[in-house]
Amino acid sequence: MEKNLVAVYGSLKKGFGNYPLLSTSNFLGECTISGFRMFSFGAFPFVLKDMRSNYPIHCEVYEVSNETLQHLDYLEGYPQFYNKDNVSTPYGRATIYVLNRSLDSITSPEIKTGNWTHDFNRYNSYDQNQD
Numbered sequence: 001m002e003k004n005l006v007a008v009y010g011s012l013k014k015g016f017g018n019y020p021l022l023s024t025s026n027f028l029g030e031c032t033i034s035g036f037r038m039f040s041f042g043a044f045p046f047v048l049k050d051m052r053s054n055y056p057i058h059c060e061v062y063e064v065s066n067e068t069l070q071h072l073d074y075l076e077g078y079p080q081f082y083n084k085d086n087v088s089t090p091y092g093r094a095t096i097y098v099l100n101r102s103l104d105s106i107t108s109p110e111i112k113t114g115n116w117t118h119d120f121n122r123y124n125s126y127d128q129n130q131d
Helices: 066-075 120-124
Strands: 004-008 026-033 036-040 045-049 057-064 082-089 092-099
Touching (some): 004 066, 045 092
Parallel strands (some): 004 092
């Protein structure tokens, strides 16, 4: 049986609004991944692939059922809003959701710490009219 591993970096992490979708899944642990840049939409973050990026993205990795994976696809608007990519983690290859846009089209603030949950209050209160 194939394992479905997902690496989550935002509102699906423990303590945040979408975590209930993963609450019955097997939490494998935390890790950082590279080759991505993180940005904020305010209420949730997104990542884009950028192999030149030196910023680590902080993730939680879960083993999920096929049914949970379908629920995650729905939540993430896959494949219209987010695409999927595969990343190496200490627990095996995992799916990560990546915004379905090009890097040069992004105007959202970048989260250079790669840890949206650490800076949640700052990024959640982001005002588009601020410089």
